[in-house]
Amino acid sequence: MVREFSKVGVVGMGTMGAGIAEVLARSGLEVVGVEHDEAGVERARGHLERSTSRAVGKGKLTPEEAETLLGRIATGTDLDALADCELVIEAIPERMELKSELFARLDALLPADAVLATNTSALSVTELATGTSRPSKVVGLHWFNPAPVMGLVEVVRTVVTDPSVVEDVQALVQRVGKTGATAGDRAGFIANALLFGYLNNALRMYESKYASREDIDAAMRFGTGHPMGPLALLDLIGLDSAYEILETMYTQSRDHRHAPAPLLKQYVSAGLLGRKTGRGLYTYAAPDSPEVVADDSTPIASSASPRPVQRIGVIGTGTMASGIVEVCAKSGYDVVFRARGDDKVAAVQKKIEGSLDKALQRGKVSEEDRAATLGRITGTTSLDDLADCDLVIEAVVEDLAIKKALFSALDEIVKPGAILATTTSSLPVIECAQATSRPADVVGMHWFNPATLMKLVEVVPTVTTADDVVATVLEVCKKTKKHPVLCGDRAGFIVNALLFPYLNDAVKMLEAHYATIDDIDFAMTKGCGHPMGPFALMDVVGLDVTLAIQRTLFEEFREPGDVPAPMLEHLVRAGYLGRKTGRGFRDYSRR
Ligand code: 3HC
Numbered sequence: 053m054v055r056e057f058s059k060v061g062v063v064g065m066g067t068m069g070a071g072i073a074e075v076l077a078r079s080g081l082e083v084v085g086v087e088h089d090e091a092g093v094e095r096a097r098g099h100l101e102r103s104t105s106r107a108v109g110k111g112k113l114t115p116e117e118a119e120t121l122l123g124r125i126a127t128g129t130d131l132d133a134l135a136d137c138e139l140v141i142e143a144i145p146e147r148m149e150l151k152s153e154l155f156a157r158l159d160a161l162l163p164a165d166a167v168l169a170t171n172t173s174a175l176s177v178t179e180l181a182t183g184t185s186r187p188s189k190v191v192g193l194h195w196f197n198p199a200p201v202m203g204l205v206e207v208v209r210t211v212v213t214d215p216s217v218v219e220d221v222q223a224l225v226q227r228v229g230k231t232g233a234t235a236g237d238r239a240g241f242i243a244n245a246l247l248f249g250y251l252n253n254a255l256r257m258y259e260s261k262y263a264s265r266e267d268i269d270a271a272m273r274f275g276t277g278h279p280m281g282p283l284a285l286l287d288l289i290g291l292d293s294a295y296e297i298l299e300t301m302y303t304q305s306r307d308h309r310h311a312p313a314p315l316l317k318q319y320v321s322a323g324l325l326g327r328k329t330g331r332g333l334y335t336y337a338a339p340d341s342p343e344v345v346a347d348d349s350t351p352i353a354s355s356a357s358p359r360p361v362q363r364i365g366v367i368g369t370g371t372m373a374s375g376i377v378e379v380c381a382k383s384g385y386d387v388v389f390r391a392r393g394d395d396k397v398a399a400v401q402k403k404i405e406g407s408l409d410k411a412l413q414r415g416k417v418s419e420e421d422r423a424a425t426l427g428r429i430t431g432t433t434s435l436d437d438l439a440d441c442d443l444v445i446e447a448v449v450e451d452l453a454i455k456k457a458l459f460s461a462l463d464e465i466v467k468p469g470a471i472l473a474t475t476t477s478s479l480p481v482i483e484c485a486q487a488t489s490r491p492a493d494v495v496g497m498h499w500f501n502p503a504t505l506m507k508l509v510e511v512v513p514t515v516t517t518a519d520d521v522v523a524t525v526l527e528v529c530k531k532t533k534k535h536p537v538l539c540g541d542r543a544g545f546i547v548n549a550l551l552f553p554y555l556n557d558a559v560k561m562l563e564a565h566y567a568t569i570d571d572i573d574f575a576m577t578k579g580c581g582h583p584m585g586p587f588a589l590m591d592v593v594g595l596d597v598t599l600a601i602q603r604t605l606f607e608e609f610r611e612p613g614d615v616p617a618p619m620l621e622h623l624v625r626a627g628y629l630g631r632k633t634g635r636g637f638r639d640y641s642r643r
Contacts, residue, residue, distance in 0.1 A: 055220040056227075057167075058082060061134035063154060064144035065096030065127065067290065067328055068171055071199030072141055074103055077124040078113075078200070079228040084134055085127040093127045099340060100125065103200060135161055139224070141193055143171040146296035151175065152183050159184040167217055169193035173293070174239040174300035178210040188214040191221050194241055196579045197289055204578035206241045207232045231578055233571050239304040240297065242567045242575040246586070248298055248310065249613075250554040254282035255313035258333070263546055264351045265333055267537035274508035274535050275500055275547035277583040282550065283333045284344075287326035291319045291333070309553070309613045356519035358527040359469065362386060365441035367458065369396040372475055373447035375503025378404045381428040382417070383532040388430045388437055397431035404429065407504060439465050443528060445497055447475040455479060456487040463488035471521050473497040477548060478604045481541045482514040491516040495525055498545055499534075509534045510545040543608035544601065552601045558586035559617035562637075569637055591636035595620060596629045 059082045062073045073083045073096075087093045104118040113121065126133065134140055140158055144150055151170060158168055168190045170180055181190035192208025205225045209218045218234065225232035235241045240248060254272075258265050269281020286294050295316050302310040319325070319332060326332030330339040335347040364380045366373050366389040373389065377400065381387045391397045408425060411417045417425070430437075438444055444466055446458055455474060462472055472494045474484045485494035496512025509529050513522050522538070529536035539546045558572050567575070573585020590598045602616045623629075623636065630636030 054223045055138075055216075057138045057220070057224050059084070059137050061086065061137035061140035063131070063134070063140060063142045063158075064171075065092060065099075066143065067099065068195060068197060068199060069141075069143035070096045070099040071103070071197065072143060072171065072195050073125050074100055074121065074200050075195075075228050075230070077121045078117075081124065081228075083125045084137060085125055086131055086134060087127065087129055089129060093129060096127055102340060103198070107200065131157060131161060134158065137162065137166060139167045139169060139221075141169040141171055143195075146172060146175060146293055146300070148175050148179065151180055155180055155184050155190075159186060165189070167191065167221065169221065171195055173241070173244050174297045174304075176239075177208050177237045178212070181210050181212060187212040189217050191217060192235075192237065192241070193221060193225075194244075196243070202579055202581065203230055204243070204575060205230045205232050206243065206575070206579070207234045208237055208241060209234060210237045231574070233567075233575050233578075235567060235571075238566060239301045242561070242572055243579040244297060245301070245561065246554055246557050246572070246576065247580060248294070248301055249307075249557055250550055251282045251286055251294065252298055252309060252311075252313055252316075253550055253553060255286065255315055257546065257549070258283060259313050259315040262542075263537065263539040265349065266351060267539065268546055268550075270535055271508060271510065271537045271539075271546035272550060274506065275510075276551055279581040286316075287332035287334055287336075289326065290328055291316055291324065291326045295320050307613050309611065354519055354523055354526075356523040358524040359442065359471065359520055361442040361471075361524060361528055363388065363441045363443075364528075365390065365438035365444035365466070366447065367435075367438070367444065367462075368447035369400050370447060372499060372501060372503060374400045374403050375501070376445055376447060376475070376499060377429060378407055378425070379503050379532050379534075380528075381425045382421070384428070385528075385531075386428050386430075388432055388441065390432050390435055390438060393433060397433060401426075401429070401431055435461055435465055438462070440467055441470055443471045443473060443524070445473045445475060447499075450476060450478060452479050452483055455484050459484045459487040459494070463490060469493070471495060471524055473525065475499055477545070478543060478601060480514075481512050482516070485514050485516055492518040493521055495521050496541065496545075497525055500547075507533070507535045508547070509536045510547065511536045511538050512541050512545060513538070514541045543604050548601050549605060552598065552605055553611075553614050555586045555590055555598060556602050556614065556617050556620065559590075559620050562587075563617055563619045587637040591630040591638055591640075594630045594632060595624050595636050599624050 060076050061084045062069045063086045065085045065087045073085045077083045087096055107113040108115055108118050142154055170192055177192040181187040191213055194206040196202035196204055207221055222232045254268055258268055265283045269284050272278050272281045295312050298310050298312040324331045327336055330336045334344045337343040337345050363386045366377045369391045377387050377389045408422045412422050444462055474481055474496055477498055481496035485491035495517050498510035500506035500508050511525050526536050569587045573587050576582045576585045599616055599620050606614045628635045631640055634641040
């Protein structure tokens with residue numbers, strides 16, 4: 053028989069503890085929340101009130117339900133108030149000595165059959181369990197911030213946990229409307245083990261001034277559909293917690309990628325802990341407020357004036373090229389695209405017509421706009437027809453020799469003052485620039501697929517690109533309703549450099565038999581709100597493409613942790629390339 057908990061204690065009522073208490077109380081449980089001082093209790097009540105009134109404002113709770121919910125949570129500073137709890141969840145700072153001491157006190161206080169749970173993200177649950185007189189009744193119960201919103205709770209069992217306790221706790225997780233993923237006791241469990249390498253990588257990117265915090269975050273939101281960018285997420289998690297989690301992960305993995313970025317330590321030492329203190333990597337309107345306000349690090353717009361652009365040339369006939377043609381023409385530019393044969397010219401025209409027909413059916417464009425857009429597009433097989441373009445965007449195959457030859461030819465043909473852009477996602481833009489006599493006019497413009505839908509464009513100036521060239525490309529992005537981000541000319545730019553090592557880590561986790569494909573995908577979608585889990589995403593992107601990008605990143609940065617996972621290599625060799633071949637990590641042939 054599964055045990056039904058009715059009274060649960062929560063020790064540590066910070067952002068996580070208060071969130072956990074809210075979730076439990078929302079499902080009718082009686083909750084006792086303990087903080088170490090009155091100020092902590094005050095903060096917790098304030099947090100609970102703000103969070104529940106947000107839920108009321110969003111129609112998730114009625115005012116009466118919110119009041120009843122708050123009435124179910126008793127708060128105080130005395131641990132003795134937990135004496136008759138059947139389950140106590142600790143959510144105090146991520147320090148082993150603090151947690152061990154608390155567990156020793158709770159062990160002495162609580163009935164022998166009470167369950168002790170830790171919300172630790174990375175510390176050893178086994179060590180905590182074996183320090184008590186009831187190791188079989190100790191579990192990890194790892195929640196995600198904000199606890200009232202995120203759907204996942206990782207239930208961590210150690211080698212000594214009683215399976216029936218895991219079942220009881222799983223039943224509780226289900227009862228409070230969350231889904232539990234059971235995991236073994238390893239630093240970071242499933243989600244954090246994958247998330248924190250990525251977050252730390254983003255921090256290092258910011259620390260090295262490779263891109264602004266706003267651009268790093270926008271790149272990941274618009275490029276991958278994540279609900280938050282990594283730096284904003286670090287602020288939400290709390291920079292102190294993030295530091296401790298990375299530190300513990302590094303201690304266990306000795307993987308340099310987990311060594312906390314020095315910048316993180318500086319913020320923590322300065323007491324700038326993120327959203328909860330009103331200042332972290334960003335500055336907020338007030339402690340606990342989600343509203344970001346400008347500060348000294350807010351980027352200042354460049355004063356360079358853009359060059360006029362009316363006519364845009366696009367080279368290529370692939371998905372990317374035809375998407376760019378459509379987007380630019382829709383935004384009022386005259387577009388001439390160059391294909392290698394008349395059949396390809398016709399194919400691109402047909403594709404764009406089809407896409408506009410769909411948009412028309414969905415009411416996204418009017419009949420007149422459709423006709424006007426098509427009227428602005430000309431196809432050609434001759435590069436010479438691009439001579440009077442103000443901006444030429446190439447989207448041909450990712451082969452450096454081919455791109456260099458093309459840039460050299462364009463340099464001869466296209467009028468002086470015109471900008472030459474490459475959509476490369478993995479080759480150095482500077483190589484294309486050096487193939488011309490006008491390196492100051494060459495820039496990277498990395499669009500995302502499908503260009504008609506994805507809002508992001510990574511704009512990549514090289515060391516030689518002129519400021520007004522950057523200003524012009526930013527202006528074109530604005531006019532085409534894209535969100536441009538600026539980054540340096542190195543492998544992976546922002547999105548691929550952050551995304552693919554994370555995907556590769558997921559393969560390594562699978563290879564290590566720590567979790568299944570479904571568990572990992574589930575953890576990342578429910579725990580972090582990602583639109584797709586890593587395996588679903590790799591199957592869409594293509595395992596061959598994933599492997600090629602990961603290899604490029606490894607060759608550029610020589611980071612040992614970024615060596616492509618052998619399993620990825622094997623699947624590609626076997627021809628399991630993802631959805632396009634009917635089989636990748638998952639088998640689609642029988643669905
Ligand atoms: N109770 C119930 N529902 C609530 C609520 C509450 N107290 N407060 C907000 N909501 C609901 C809202 O109604 C809304 O629902 P809807 O989409 O159906 O309208 C939803 O939650 C989103 O809330 P908001 O509108 O207030 O806020 P945003 O849309 O700006 O989303 C966010 C904010 C949920 C934080 C989102 O940006 C997100 O999912 N970010 C990713 C967070 C993440 O990755 N968390 C995991 C971090 S790792 C971790 O925590 C582990 C630890 O060990 C470090």
